[in-house]
Every structure is written in structure tokens, then in C-alpha cells.
Amino acid sequence: xxxxxVYYTGTxxxxxDMRHVIGIDAGGTATRAVLLDETGHCLGYGRSGAGNxxxxxxxLAVSNQVIATLAAVGQSAITPDLVMLTLAGGLGHESAAxxxxxxxxxxLHTAVEVTGDVMSAYxxxxxxxxxxxxxxxxxxxxxxIVDGELDGLADGIxxxxxxxxxxxxxxxxxxxxxxxxxxxxxxxxxxxxxxxALVDDEALPDEDVRRxxxxxxxxxxxxxxxxxxxxxxxxxxxxxxxxxxLATEILEGALAGLLTSCGSLVGDDDRPIVLAGGLLYxxxxxxxxxxxxxxxxxxxxxxxxxxxxxxxxxxxxxAADADTLARIHATLAPLQ
Amino acid sequence: xxxxxVYYTGTxxxxxDMRHVIGIDAGGTATRAVLLDETGHCLGYGRSGAGNxxxxxxxLAVSNQVIATLAAVGQSAITPDLVMLTLAGGLGHESAAxxxxxxxxxxLHTAVEVTGDVMSAYxxxxxxxxxxxxxxxxxxxxxxIVDGELDGLADGIxxxxxxxxxxxxxxxxxxxxxxxxxxxxxxxxxxxxxxxALVDDEALPDEDVRRxxxxxxxxxxxxxxxxxxxxxxxxxxxxxxxxxxLATEILEGALAGLLTSCGSLVGDDDRPIVLAGGLLYxxxxxxxxxxxxxxxxxxxxxxxxxxxxxxxxxxxxxAADADTLARIHATLAPLQ
Numbered sequence: 076x077x078x079x080x081v082y083y084t085g086t087x088x089x090x091x092d093m094r095h096v097i098g099i100d101a102g103g104t105a106t107r108a109v110l111l112d113e114t115g116h117c118l119g120y121g122r123s124g125a126g127n128x129x130x131x132x133x134x135l136a137v138s139n140q141v142i143a144t145l146a147a148v149g150q151s152a153i154t155p156d157l158v159m160l161t162l163a164g165g166l167g168h169e170s171a172a173x174x175x176x177x178x179x180x181x182x183l184h185t186a187v188e189v190t191g192d193v194m195s196a197y198x199x200x201x202x203x204x205x206x207x208x209x210x211x212x213x214x215x216x217x218x219x220i221v222d223g224e225l226d227g228l229a230d231g232i233x234x235x236x237x238x239x240x241x242x243x244x245x246x247x248x249x250x251x252x253x254x255x256x257x258x259x260x261x262x263x264x265x266x267x268x269x270x271x272a273l274v275d276d277e278a279l280p281d282e283d284v285r286r287x288x289x290x291x292x293x294x295x296x297x298x299x300x301x302x303x304x305x306x307x308x309x310x311x312x313x314x315x316x317x318x319x320x321l322a323t324e325i326l327e328g329a330l331a332g333l334l335t336s337c338g339s340l341v342g343d344d345d346r347p348i349v350l351a352g353g354l355l356y357x358x359x360x361x362x363x364x365x366x367x368x369x370x371x372x373x374x375x376x377x378x379x380x381x382x383x384x385x386x387x388x389x390x391x392x393x394a395a396d397a398d399t400l401a402r403i404h405a406t407l408a409p410l411q
Numbered sequence: 412x413x414x415x416x417v418y419y420t421g422t423x424x425x426x427x428d429m430r431h432v433i434g435i436d437a438g439g440t441a442t443r444a445v446l447l448d449e450t451g452h453c454l455g456y457g458r459s460g461a462g463n464x465x466x467x468x469x470x471l472a473v474s475n476q477v478i479a480t481l482a483a484v485g486q487s488a489i490t491p492d493l494v495m496l497t498l499a500g501g502l503g504h505e506s507a508a509x510x511x512x513x514x515x516x517x518x519l520h521t522a523v524e525v526t527g528d529v530m531s532a533y534x535x536x537x538x539x540x541x542x543x544x545x546x547x548x549x550x551x552x553x554x555x556i557v558d559g560e561l562d563g564l565a566d567g568i569x570x571x572x573x574x575x576x577x578x579x580x581x582x583x584x585x586x587x588x589x590x591x592x593x594x595x596x597x598x599x600x601x602x603x604x605x606x607x608a609l610v611d612d613e614a615l616p617d618e619d620v621r622r623x624x625x626x627x628x629x630x631x632x633x634x635x636x637x638x639x640x641x642x643x644x645x646x647x648x649x650x651x652x653x654x655x656x657l658a659t660e661i662l663e664g665a666l667a668g669l670l671t672s673c674g675s676l677v678g679d680d681d682r683p684i685v686l687a688g689g690l691l692y693x694x695x696x697x698x699x700x701x702x703x704x705x706x707x708x709x710x711x712x713x714x715x716x717x718x719x720x721x722x723x724x725x726x727x728x729x730a731a732d733a734d735t736l737a738r739i740h741a742t743l744a745p746l747q
Contacts, residue, residue, distance in 0.1 A: 225620055226620075227620065228620050228621055229594055229595075229596050230594065230596065232590055232594075232625065232628075232629055233629065233633060235583070235632055235633065235637055235640070236586065236587055236590045236628065236629060236632055236633075237587065237590055237591070237594075247571070250572065251572055251573065254568055254572045254573055255573070255575075258565055258566065258568075258573075258675070259565075259675050260565050260566065260671050260672050260674075260675040261671075280505075284561055284562075284563065284564050285564055289568065292568075292572065293568055293569065293572060296571055296572055297569060297571065297572075301571055301637060304571070335596050335597075336596050338596075339594070339595050339596040
């Protein structure tokens with residue numbers, strides 16, 4: 076435990092005999108980076124803004140990746156052997172060179188590897204190198220990992236083409252159901268007053284053929300990006316909890332979509348299945364449904380930064396077992 | 412019949428004893444305008460580009476409305492008593508003043524009224540002042556017309572919130588089904604090769620976890636506006652015609668959506684039901700389904716310009732009966 080302190084005092088320069096890595100979890104809202112040694116001891120932590128080039132744009136994303144990295148290095152004077160960058164859709168590897176170049180410009184000469192956030196989510200929960208991931212947040216994706224490498228994906232192809240069982244998928248159905256109810260062409264549902272509470276501030280046009288409630292929903296939904304329909308997903312969980320049949324049906328459909336996606340990848344084995352994303356919270360109907368289908372195999376994902384850290388250790392050939400992961404979690408939390 | 416010729420020679424200036432109107436059908440691609448006299452004789456016709464402010468922007472839309480109007484007036488020297496502008500979503504009436512002002516700037520001082528394209532579609536097929544409309548094109552809407560006024564709408568609230576049974580609704584399901592098939596998490600369907608033929612030119616990223624076919628679909632779909640998913644709708648009709656079960660199921664769902672929407676408006680009476688939009692073509696499965704549900708009541712919509720013309724005559728108090736509509740159709744066609 077004193078190792079981290081020594082590095083931070085600045086009395087030792089350089090890396091000593093230890094290898095070090097940085098793991099980065101670059102998301103659409105925040106970027107988090109952790110510096111750790113080869114035993115899994117986390118030594119430094121840094122945060123910055125949006126780090127995903129798809130949503131933030133390439134320049135801003137790389138800048139935020141650099142900021143988080145430099146913040147994690149801090150005063151330690153450690154040059155990591157590798158930076159492991161994990162980000163949504165980070166499968167094309169074209170994000171490695173821009174970050175390596177930008178870090179070199181900032182005086183940090185290090186190798187960079189990139190992989191997807193499905194990998195960091197998986198390895199946040201387990202060090203077992205072969206297993207599966209099911210994620211449902213704004214989007215939804217399933218993955219198969221074999222010997223620490225991404226081996227297969229199902230869905231995760233975005234709100235317009237797929238993302239079955241995601242927050243968008245659910246929220247989209249919620250707001251459509253409310254609109255149909257308001258227009259009198261769909262069943263009455265407890266979702267409608269919940270949606271109206273969200274859209275009530277919208278202005279009305281000078282028109283009186285449609286109900287004003289319908290206009291408010293239209294103004295709200297078309298005034299935002301389509302993917303923001305995910306904001307209505309929590310209403311399905313609330314309405315289903317109070318027995319609304321339509322909300323229950325929507326969540327059953329979401330679970331069926333997730334089971335179909337992961338079922339196309341998951342083998343009839345005893346490998347772990349990591350559940351990630353805000354909609355697969357413990358005790359919720361979707362995670363309960365997955366646990367019922369795959370009893371004894373489901374683990375809840377933790378902080379993706381921990382998974383990125385473990386992937387970094389794997390990549391430099393350090394031990395990356397359950398003890399290492401436990402040490403990462405134990406030493407990362409106090410830094411955050 | 413000679414009346415039109417006389418006006419066009421320019422030997423008579425002004426309107427004589429006749430009232431005249433212009434009907435405009437302003438669409439997302441083209442704007443068409445017709446000048447006619449109070450008996451329903453069409454005297455002049457003009458075309459221009461996109462005339463719907465929602466898709467083309469307000470300035471361009473108004474310019475194209477003016478161009479089509481001036482082209483319809485042509486050398487006739489007739490000042491119409493009224494311009495009846497019909498356009499999608501034209502229920503807020505805020506489009507009347509900009510067109511009236513722009514026409515006055517161009518030297519044509521005339522009153523302008525605005526109504527929705529559901530009205531022009533309905534009155535393109537019948538002069539009966541009370542009845543119903545079911546439209547399925549890129550979007551889908553149902554309407555109830557009472558005494559020549561729009562009395563109620565169902566759906567038509569856009570691709571993200573509604574448009575059940577529309578080209579978008581169908582095409583979206585087609586391309587999602589193809590993606591699920593390609594990923595091995597959905598049934599095999601004849602839709603997939605049809606979609607692939609459309610997306611085959613798309614470039615591929617440097618990534619090998621997903622099948623290249625999946626990437627091609629993603630690049631195509633996310634490279635265009637979401638509503639352009641309507642381009643895949645015709646594939647459902649083709650695949651269903653050759654017996655594909657999934658395509659058949661999609662079209663059955665579309666028909667169910669249309670029946671639900673119009674069923675929320677249509678009374679148990681014998682009023683006409685006008686079928687409009689490219690997907691309700693004669694002999695197709697959707698129009699057949701509607702005719703089966705409402706035997707003997709369904710009429711196919713014609714050119715919306717004719718409906719706008721009839722609405723213009725109604726608005727100035729001229730006769731607007733079946734004979735008038737027949738005369739509009741008979742004299743409009745040779746001008747086009």
C-alpha cells in the first residue's frame with residue numbers, strides 16, 4: 076500500500092521495476108482514467124468530459140482522453156507501459172493513434188490500445204477470460220469474450236436498426252403508447268399521465284383539431300434527438316411496478332429482445348454472464364428475467380474503469396486474475 | 412371549353428363575370444397549382460419544387476408556392492378570388508400570410524387560405540362533404556371530414572411517435588428484420604437479400620467482429636435521415652407477394668395499424684372512405700384489407716391538385732358537387 080504513496084511523493088522518479096498501465100473508460104458524458112501498477116494497485120485517478128468521438132467529435136474526445144490520462148499520472152512521474160482506451164463502438168482501432176500522438180505531444184510517450192466498452196464492462200465484474208456480456212442502457216448489446224478477446228457481438232447496432240430491449244427501445248414504446256392513448260386509438264395506460272408530466276411545459280400551436288396533449292408530446296419528442304426517447308424508459312418500470320398491463324408488456328418485450336440477442340451468443344456452459352447498463356439494475360425485472368434464464372451465472376458489472384485497468388494488465392502480460400481485479404476495486408474506490 | 416382559350420389569348424383582360432380560384436398542392440418534392448373558373452374548368456397549370464415549409468424551409472417553400480401560382484396564372488391576366496393552399500400538416504394556418512404577402516409582392520393581390528393535404532386528398536376523390544380519409548405514404552394519417560371541414564385526425568404524428576402502417580413503419584421493420592437475420596438473432600427472411608441489394612455499395616470499416624453485411628446496413632441507414640427508411644417498404648410488398656412469412660406479418664401489422672387509426676374515426680355509416688398515398692395502391696394488400704373491412708365505401712384518391720381546386724371553389728361559395736369535380740379532373744389532365 077505504501078508503493079502508491081512513494082510514487083506520489085515524487086522522491087522516486089520513473090517506474091522502478093514495476094510495469095504500469097492506464098485504463099480509460101471514455102463515455103459520452105465523462106472520461107475516467109486510472110493509473111495502476113502490475114499488481115493491480117491503483118495509484119492515480121483522473122476525470123474529464125465526454126471522451127467518445129462518436130458523440131463528442133474526434134478532437135474534443137481525444138483532448139478529454141489526454142486530460143484524464145495526465146490527471147491520473149499526476150505528480151507520479153510514471154510513464155505507463157500501455158494506455159488501454161475503452162469506448163463504445165471502439166472496435167475499429169482508429170482511435171489509438173490520435174491518442175498516442177496527443178499524449179506524445181503532451182510529453183507522455185506510451186503505447187495505446189483500444190477496445191470496446193463491452194470489454195471493460197465485462198472485465199469490471201470478472202477476471203474469467205471467457206464469458207458473456209449483456210448490456211442495456213440507452214442502447215443494448217450482447218458480447219461473447221473468449222480468452223480475453225472479443226469473439227462475437229449481437230445487436231448494439233443502434234436505436235434505428237436494433238438495440239432491442241434498450242432504454243431507447245422501451246422509452247420509444249412508452250411515448251408511442253401514450254400518444255396512441257391520447258388519440259383514442261390505443262389502450263388507456265398509466266404511462267400516459269407519467270409522460271404528460273414530462274412534456275407539460277411544451278408550447279402549443281394555433282390549431283384545434285388535435286388534442287393539446289398530443290401536440291405537447293409531438294413538440295417534446297421532435298424537439299430532441301430521437302435517441303433521447305430513452306428518457307421515457309424509467310416510466311415503464313414505474314408503471315409496470317404498479318401493475319399497468321401495457322408497461323408490463325413493453326418490459327416483457329424488452330426482456331425477450333435481450334434474451335434473443337444474448338441467446339444467439341451464450342453457450343450451454345457455466346461461463347459467467349455479466350449484466351451491464353442502467354436498465355439491468357439488481358432486482359429489476361430485466362435482470363431478474365436474465366437470472367431466471369441463466370441461474371447462477373449472472374454477475375453485475377462494476378465501474379468500467381476497473382475493467383479497462385484489468386485489460387491493460389492483461390495486455391502487458393501481467394497477472395490479471397480474480398485477486399488482481401479485487402485489488403483494483405479495493406484501491407480504485409478510495410481514489411474516486 | 413373555349414373559355415380557357417379565350418383567357419389564354421390575352422384578348423380578354425381580367426376576370427369577366429366569373430369567379431376564379433387557384434388550388435395548390437404543396438408537397439415535399441413538388442408544388443403543383445391549378446387556375447380554374449367557378450364551373451370547375453381548369454385554365455392554367457404550374458409546377459415548381461418543394462413547397463412544404465416543414466421539409467423545404469419557409470422561404471424556399473413560399474417561393475415555390477409563388478412560382479407555381481404565377482405559372483398557373485400564366486398569360487391569362489386573371490386575378491383569382493382565392494388561393495387555396497394545401498400542404499402536409501397545414502393545420503396551423505400560419506402559412507397563409509407569407510404566401511399572400513409574397514404574391515402581393517409579385518403583383519398578385521388575392522386572398523389565401525390554407526388547409527391540410529388530407530383535405531385535398533379527400534376532395535380529389537369525392538365531392539361528398541362528409542366522409543373519411545386513410546392515407547399511407549411515407550407517413551400515415553386518418554381523417555374525418557364533416558360538411559367540408561376537417562373534424563378529426565388520428566395518427567399522422569410522425570415516424571417517431573406514430574405513422575402506424577406507413578411507409579416508414581413498414582420500411583423500418585424491413586431493415587430491422589434484415590439486420591436481425593444477418594446477425595443470426597432473427598428468422599431468415601427473403602427481405603434480407605432485397606435489402607442487401609440496396610446497401611451493397613456501402614464502404615466497410617476496419618473491423619472484423621461483425622459481418623460486413625451488418626456494417627453495410629448500418630452505414631446506409633445511419634448515413635441517411637431516419638424517415639428515409641421508407642425506401643425499404645416496397646421490399647415488404649415484393650417479399651410478401653412471393654410468400655415470405657415475415658414480410659406478410661409486417662404488412663398485416665401495417666394493415667392493423669391503419670384499421671385501428673381509421674377505426675377510431677370512421678362511423679357505422681355509408682360515407683365514403685378515400686384511400687390515399689402510394690402504399691394504398693389499387694389491388695395492393697393494404698387497400699384490399701381496407702376494402703374488405705369497409706365494403707363498397709372505399710374510393711381511390713386522385714391528384715391532390717384537383718382536391719385543392721374543389722376546396723377553393725367551396726371556399727368562394729361556388730358549386731362544388733360531383734359534376735364540378737368531374738369537370739376539374741377532365742380539364743386538369745390535359746394541362747399536366
